[in-house]
Amino acid sequence: MTRFIFASVLLVTAAATLALAAERADAKKPNVVLILADDLGWSDTTLYGTTKFYQTPNIERLAKRGVTFTRAYSASPLCSPTRAAILTGLSPARTGITTPNCHLPQIVLDATPGNMAPPTKHAIMPQPVSRLKTDYPTLAKSLKKAGYATGHFGKWHLGSDPYSPLQHGFDVDIPHHAGPGPAGSYVAPWKFKDFDHDPEVPDQHIEDRMAAEATAFMEQHRDEPFYLNYWMFSVHAPFDAKKALIEKYRGVIDANDPQRCPTYAAMVESMDDAVGTLLDTLDRLKIADNTVIIFTSDNGGNMYNEIEGVPPTSNAPLRGGKASMCEGGTRVPCVVAWPGVTSAGTRNDSLIQSEDYYPTLLAGLGIDAEADQRFDGVSLMPVFKGDKLRGRALFQYFPHDPPVPEWIPPSVSVHRDDWKLIRIFHAGDAGAHRYLLFNLNDDIGEKTNLAAQYPDKVQELDALITRFLKETKAVVPIANPKFDLAKYRPELEGTRPQSKNASPNAADKAKPKRKAKAKSPVQSELNL
């Protein structure tokens, strides 16, 4: 009997020791802080030498701790598709989330081919998905399963309950808001449901509040691994900011600088301040050396709305911006700081994309993917060790045509090394595709279409696109049988209609005035 008890005690002790060891091993797992700015363009930070106006000292401070990617791309030129790509590691071509429509009432879980288009359009756009389905494995679910505390703060834009962060692997979600921007304004009073400013803080800025909430989350979970998903509201519309900051920038405007909107500059500063708050917290809690930080944006900068008569920002030297397949729409700022893995203060020109973060984190943290899980992104762990990923093909699928400046009809693009090919669906002769080919090393502003000059390159890259669309089972645009060449005005492609309700096609404009059509999901999210 005594021997039995002794053996049992030994067993219990051994089990306790093992549990303790497992706990300690868990405690050593690095935390993950994923900061996603909203609509922050490639030229909106001081990382790339493209601004004289904005000040982003905290992003610079982060860059000193890790690697700055000069050629990082969002999965899409618009937000919900990129957000879904970050969380699932899958391309918008595969998820079917290709527009920022996840705040709209209609629930669509599978993409389908479209059924009609006006005679001015070459292609019929597919009907996109409007909620991130909960049967996908997500980064949050994987990290939660591996023992992480998971918290989402800020913008979501992938669906309200039952498609909110709480159903996608997050323990907490603040302010639990499904809209595309902050409710009402940046500066309180806000219009969130069941969430308001701190009564003792006058004129509270939503980013200050979100950073404070994120800080509380990190303090609460300092002794266990945590995943902080901080998806900023900044710097998306509505365009408002702290009054004192607006005045500060108003005093230093250069009228010849394409970046000259003091409100936007103030919004960028508040965004940067929030990054600083997170870094301060990690330093104060002495966990910075065990925390992976990723900072990036969901799409390019908004250069088509107007604030006090000037556009919010400019993505120069890149062409276009938010909602365009030009570089200004998809090339985004990106810094990854991974203590012991990335080299502090370095730069890297490898081609990387939103879909890469999930597989990268699993590989680097030693967490298994689900048995049947697939990714459209790749692990960047070899990149951190010096692999340049030469020859990698990176795709963006955007089968829509919102009428922003530099808009491109429904298209898909591939980047490979210095080359970028855009296939415009069915916009060539007799329903064939049309192509734009750029060498970004020589022509970062995409001024010269080389497609006619390099037909072999077009063919080579287009074959990659064909394979990608097949492999991802993308629902693609179809040739419009009602397309009428006589009604088509090619010179209006890439131009913005004169008035808010004007069509980009003159043929439509010439028609007698009708009741204004309801805005498309893309237009309503874009403030068009």
Ligand SMILES: [Ca+2]
């Ligand atoms: Ca966005």
